Amino acid sequence: MRQVIIIGSGPAGYTAAVYAARANLSPLVIASSVEAGGELMNTTEVENFPGFPDGIQGPELMEKMQAQAEKFGAEVVYDDVVGLDIDGPVKTITLGSGAVHETSALIYATGSAYRKLGLDGEDRLSGHGVSWCATCDGFFFRERTIAVVGGGDSAMEEATFLTRFASKVYIIHRKDSLRASKIMQERAFANEKIEFVWNSQVVDVLGDGALTGVVLEDTVDGSRRELALDGLFIAIGNDPRTHLVHDKLDLTPDGTIWVDGRSSRTSVPGVFAAGDVIDPTYRQAATAAGSGTVAALDAEHFLAALGEAGAPERFDDQIERLPVA
Incomplete structure (x- = not known):
């Protein structure tokens, strides 16, 4: 069983993978079979991501993020999630290939999709x-x-x-x-x-x-x-990719995944969300990366607490504070 599984391979997913891997959590990143790398794979010049004063091509930026995550021990699988069971302490993820993975902590970072004209x-x-x-x-x-x-x-x-x-x-x-x-x-x-x-x-x-x-x-x-x-x-809107967690996680009126304040904690203990899937406003690569950092740190603290004395009290408190859906 994995300690951390990350669904999504955009800036949020790969940043979460970097942090989780450096914490020796050996994360598995499920990167999609056709949309690996997220929306930046369709972007040419990226000039507003910190650290690249001369700009960088979107696909190259995502390749560097992936390489950094893999350098520290993350494993990347190019497949699609077709089933998700997040009830109970063990989360089960079923892939299109038929492979089944289990984890104690799940980071959901599937991003959002811009609505298109269809031309x-x-x-x-x-x-x-x-x-x-x-x-x-x-x-x-x-x-x-x-x-x-x-x-x-x-x-x-x-x-x-x-x-x-x-x-x-x-x-x-x-x-x-x-x-x-x-x-x-x-x-x-x-x-x-x-x-x-x-x-x-x-x-x-x-x-x-x-x-x-x-x-x-x-x-x-x-x-x-x-x-x-x-x-x-x-500019006709965008839709957070939440289809896998409908009726599983609480959503906001904007359709994004609800999280507890500035944390990444969702309505289900052990499930964390990051990036555009929780952000109806900013939707930038840099903000998504920061959100991925939060998710990895939250997951690390959650796992540490599990190892010490079972589920942390803060998650029980969180459930009591859930908004009415």
Whole structure:
């Protein structure tokens, strides 16, 4: 039986693995068979992760994180979790290959997935003009013309942020009114760099090696036109990957996993969560890495307490304090 198993191989998962491995807990990292490395595997230049003043490619950063975890003794398995039993002191994880692993402490760090438009060229031009993160990629669009798709607070925030770099920012929305809060709407309306494109939806993205524009369809009359762009930011929301723990762990109103304050402790003793799966707000590689650190330290303390005198009292207290789901 393993002392620690980590589900997820993004910045949170691999950072947790580094800390757990250095604590001689020999963690097993279940990294997925098709999405190992998380969202950064789809990112080109990463310039805001500490320690890389010249930037680093997303896949290279994840390779370095994995190598660091393995250097200290972490084992990485490329498989998918198909079954999860977290009741009781022993947690059981079943993989697609049929392998079954047991652990005393489980760190759940599956991240979140950006909602996509579902267009053929969307993934092809990801990192080459198409992005889901203004904070990550806005810097690359200085004095360029870009567009943000969406009508909520996230879209308004992204568009307003992007005006620091771009010369022109379109907000493309399928309706003639926004669902964003009043204050966020007012900020966007007041910004002279922002222009709204109402009653429109993106039906195609254009460009071979890099984005050159989009095809817009009018949601009222069905007419189509092209809009020349250097960048397209999609801000229609994201979904935390919690499908494995529905009805197993308490969730927040945002759909993320509930944790106790600034800790990683979930509603089930011995199960910890880290990264974007608990974070509806920041969703950055650096914050996810910090969250992974917390999860590993919490798991280490939990295991130490188990070895001394059974389950620590703080987890009993935690269960009494659980919010109403």
